[in-house]
Amino acid sequence: MKKYLFLTGAGISAESGIRTFRDSGGLWEDHKVEDVASPLGFRKDPQKVWKFYKERYHQSLSVEPNPAHYALKKLEDHIGDRFHLITQNVDGLHIRAGSNRVLEMHGSLNRCFCSNCKARYQMQEIDLQADIPICNKCGSQLRPDIVWFGEIPYFLYEIEEHLKKCDVFVVIGTSGTVYPAAGFVMTAKLFGAHTIAINLDRPDNFSFIDEFHQGKSGELIPVYIERIMESG
Ligand code: NAD
Ligand code: ZN
Numbered sequence: 001m002k003k004y005l006f007l008t009g010a011g012i013s014a015e016s017g018i019r020t021f022r023d024s025g026g027l028w029e030d031h032k033v034e035d036v037a038s039p040l041g042f043r044k045d046p047q048k049v050w051k052f053y054k055e056r057y058h059q060s061l062s063v064e065p066n067p068a069h070y071a072l073k074k075l076e077d078h079i080g081d082r083f084h085l086i087t088q089n090v091d092g093l094h095i096r097a098g099s100n101r102v103l104e105m106h107g108s109l110n111r112c113f114c115s116n117c118k119a120r121y122q123m124q125e126i127d128l129q130a131d132i133p134i135c136n137k138c139g140s141q142l143r144p145d146i147v148w149f150g151e152i153p154y155f156l157y158e159i160e161e162h163l164k165k166c167d168v169f170v171v172i173g174t175s176g177t178v179y180p181a182a183g184f185v186m187t188a189k190l191f192g193a194h195t196i197a198i199n200l201d202r203p204d205n206f207s208f209i210d211e212f213h214q215g216k217s218g219e220l221i222p223v224y225i226e227r228i229m230e231s232g
Helices: 010-016 039-044 046-062 067-082 156-165 181-190 217-231
Strands: 004-008 083-087 102-104 107-114 120-122 142-146 168-172 194-199 211-214
Touching (some): 004 067, 004 181, 010 067, 046 107, 046 142, 067 083, 156 181, 168 181, 168 217, 181 194, 194 217
Parallel strands (some): 004 083, 168 194, 194 211
Antiparallel strands (some): 107 120, 107 142
C-alpha cells in the first residue's frame, strides 16, 4: 500500500481568490517581501507589518477552500495514515477544508506569538484594533506566526522523515523557488519516491519531477485523487 506525501504552495489557493507571488511579479499583495516578511522589516515598522497581516488574515477568512483542498481532505479520509500534507501556505485553507495531517511549515495567519515571552495566541483571542497588538502576559509586542525570510521553517525533522518514507511525492501549485521547500522534491526522489508536479507552469525544480501535469489544481487534483482512490 503506497504512502502519499503532498506539498502545496500558493497556486492551490489561487482559485480561492488568493494571489500567488508569481501573479504579483514577486511581490506579496503589492508589498516588497523584505518589508512585510522579514524580521528586519518588523523591527523597522511593526505597525505596517501588522496592518499587512491583519489584511491577509481577514482576506483568508473571506474566501473558501476550493475543490483541490477538498479533494485532498477526501483522500486523507480514504487512506488515513498513508496520507501526509506539507503546505507552504499560511492561509489555513487546508485546515478549513477538514485536513488533519497537515504541516504548516511557514506558519499560519490564524496565529501570533509574543516577541519576548513566546506566549502563543489565536488571532481571534487578541485585540486586532490595536496598531501593534500586545502580549497580555508580559506587555511586549506580539508578532504574526509566519516564518519570515531568514527564519527556519517549522517541522523540518518530521518533513524529512516523511520525505524518506513516502512512495509518491506530489507537488502542487508551487514555483519551486523558495527554499528549503523547493529542495524537498530532490530529497524524495533520492530516497526512491516517484515525483509528480501539478502546476500551471513548469516549476523551477522541474529536473527532479518524474511526471508533470500542467493545468489548474482545482480541475486536475479532484481527477487525480479519484484515480488514487480507485487504485488504492
Ligand atoms: P509562487 O507564487 O512562487 O508560485 C505559485 C505557483 O503556482 C506558480 O508556479 C504558478 O504557475 C502556480 N499556479 C498558479 N495558479 C495555479 C492554479 N490554479 N493551479 C495550479 N498551479 C497554479 O508560490 P510558492 O511556491 O508557494 O511560494 C510562495 C511563498 O509565499 C510561500 O512560501 C508562501 O508561504 C507564501 N505565500 C502564501 C500564500 C498563501 O498562503 N495562499 C500566498 C502568497 C504567498
Ligand atoms: Zn509575552
